[in-house]
Amino acid sequence: MINYRQTIKPMTPYVPGRPIEDVKREFGLTDVVKLASNENPLGCSPRAKEAIIKSLKDTNYYPDGNCTKLRDLLAKSLGIKPTEIVFGCGADEVLAMVGKVFVNPGDECITGEETFSQYAASVVSMDGVMIYAPMKNHAFDLDAIISKITDKTKVIFIANPNNPTGSAFTQAEEEVFLKKVPSNIVVVMDEAYAEFASDPDYPQTLDMLRKYKNVILIKTFSKIYGLASLRVGYGIADENLINLFEKVRPPFNVTIQAQEAAYAAYLDRDFVRKAYENNRSAIDYYCKEMDAIGVNYIPSQANFVMTDTGYDSLKVFYELMKKGYIVRPGAPFGMDTWIRVTMGTLEQMRGFVRVVRDSCR
Numbered sequence: 001m002i003n004y005r006q007t008i009k010p011m012t013p014y015v016p017g018r019p020i021e022d023v024k025r026e027f028g029l030t031d032v033v034k035l036a037s038n039e040n041p042l043g044c045s046p047r048a049k050e051a052i053i054k055s056l057k058d059t060n061y062y063p064d065g066n067c068t069k070l071r072d073l074l075a076k077s078l079g080i081k082p083t084e085i086v087f088g089c090g091a092d093e094v095l096a097m098v099g100k101v102f103v104n105p106g107d108e109c110i111t112g113e114e115t116f117s118q119y120a121a122s123v124v125s126m127d128g129v130m131i132y133a134p135m136k137n138h139a140f141d142l143d144a145i146i147s148k149i150t151d152k153t154k155v156i157f158i159a160n161p162n163n164p165t166g167s168a169f170t171q172a173e174e175e176v177f178l179k180k181v182p183s184n185i186v187v188v189m190d191e192a193y194a195e196f197a198s199d200p201d202y203p204q205t206l207d208m209l210r211k212y213k214n215v216i217l218i219k220t221f222s223k224i225y226g227l228a229s230l231r232v233g234y235g236i237a238d239e240n241l242i243n244l245f246e247k248v249r250p251p252f253n254v255t256i257q258a259q260e261a262a263y264a265a266y267l268d269r270d271f272v273r274k275a276y277e278n279n280r281s282a283i284d285y286y287c288k289e290m291d292a293i294g295v296n297y298i299p300s301q302a303n304f305v306m307t308d309t310g311y312d313s314l315k316v317f318y319e320l321m322k323k324g325y326i327v328r329p330g331a332p333f334g335m336d337t338w339i340r341v342t343m344g345t346l347e348q349m350r351g352f353v354r355v356v357r358d359s360c361r
Contacts, residue, residue: 007105007127014117018326029324033348036326037228038163038193038304041344042275044226044261045268051260052230063256070254070263074234077266078206084236086245089253091192091220091233095122095157098216100248102154102186103128110148111157112140114165114333116190119157128154138298138306138335139167142177149185156181159190160205161197164333164340166300170201178212186241187215192233193302195224195272196279202301206236213238221258223303224275225265230258279303282343289353304342306330313339323355 017036024032067087075082088094099122103109109123113132120130131153133144140158149156161168169177174189181187189205205217216237222228232254235245265271286305290297296308309316313329316339320327330338343349 005127008125011121011124014121015332017328018321020326023321023324023326027322027324032321032324032326033344033351034326035342035344035348035352036328036340038223038302038340038342039228040224040226040275040303041342041348042226042271042278045265045271047264047268047271048225048227048261051264052257055257055260058256061256062252063254063259065252067254067259070232070259070266073263073266078236080206080209080236081239083239084209084242086235086237086242086249087254088233088235088249090222090231091190091218091235092118093231093250093253094218094233094235094245095119095188095190096125097235097245097248098122098155098157098186098188099126099128101244104154106152107154108150108152109155109157110145110153112145112162114138114162114335115140115157115159116163117332119188119190122157123155135165137167138165140169142169142173146177146180149182153185155186155188157188157190159192160203161191161193161300161302163193163302164304164328164330164335164338165298165306166193166302166304167298168197168199168202168301170199171203172201174203174205175208178208178215181214183212183214185214187212188218189215190218192218192220192223194219196276196303197301198280199301209236209238213240216241221262221265224272224279225262226271226275227258227261227265230255230261232258232262278345279343282346282349285346286341286343286349286353289357293357295356304328304340306335306338306340308338310337313337319359320355325352325355 020032103126105127107128110131221232298306317329328340
């Protein structure tokens with residue numbers, strides 16, 4: 001028998017959303033709409049596509065391991081030092097680095113009960129212990145997190161807006177929270193969906209990094225920029241923390257195509273605006289329709305809406321696939337009757353709402 005690290009024994013593999021082609025084959029469908037993985041229904045910037053094509057001539061070369069061009073663009077745009085950024089193969093890799101850098105066996109980390117599974121994966125894989133604080137109305141209860149802090153606490157993971165619930169807290173709430181967290185505890189603020197937030201009181205976390213040297217801000221090009229397949233994420237923090245990340249960051253972890261596409265996508269503000277506007281229109285339409293048929297949902301600051309069907313989410317997931325719509329069942333998040341519905345185009349959402357409305361008759 002081959003021995004392996006026992007700390008990974010209780011872990012379960014991440015289960016991604018079902019691919020469109022798989023669903024077509026299984027149910028004999030020609031048209032399938034994927035509303036499961038919080039992807040951008042508009043695709044990506046035309047400029048990003050052009051950059052990818054142009055970069056293909058360099059596929060025989062290793063990428064710039066420093067991501068210099070993209071690093072300098074972000075640093076200038078955000079008003080930070082280039083040395084305050086670490087890049088990852090998606091935000092997932094940056095989150096995995098958090099565990100490698102900060103978590104020793106037996107260390108405790110804290111997050112909410114209904115949130116992104118990769119926080120726990122980062123911790124448990126390093127033989128740490130994940131502590132779950134209760135949520136309040138499916139939103140992070142920041143006071144509950146504070147109450148869980150012990151002398152063993154090393155890292156706190158928070159998603160704002162939260163995945164899968166779409167809830168978000170305000171600037172004032174974030175400031176009060178950060179003041180209460182001891183400075184020796186790292187706070188990971190995952191803002192993968194920040195660009196979709198419409199609340200004027202949504203936090204400006206970047207502005208607080210100068211004051212709170214223990215905060216790491218996580219960002220991604222997978223969501224509003226539509227580059228999920230290329231895997232580009234990054235973390236922003238005090239350069240002393242970033243230096244630690246660079247010790248464990250794999251070499252050449254962001255491809256040439258990903259770097260060039262991210263650079264071009266970041267500069268295309270018109271595309272970002274269109275993606276934001278499409279998302280708000282889709283959410284407004286979807287929530288209005290759910291109100292009309294009496295289906296409960298959680299108001300969202302992200303690009304998805306967690307919806308309570310009142311039935312087993314795995315069965316609902318399967319029945320919707322048969323009708324050509326892939327959603328995310330809430331069961332893996334402990335929300336057994338909920339489904340997470342990514343916002344598509346208005347046309348896609350109208351079709352989805354028709355299916356939901358017919359099911360309620």
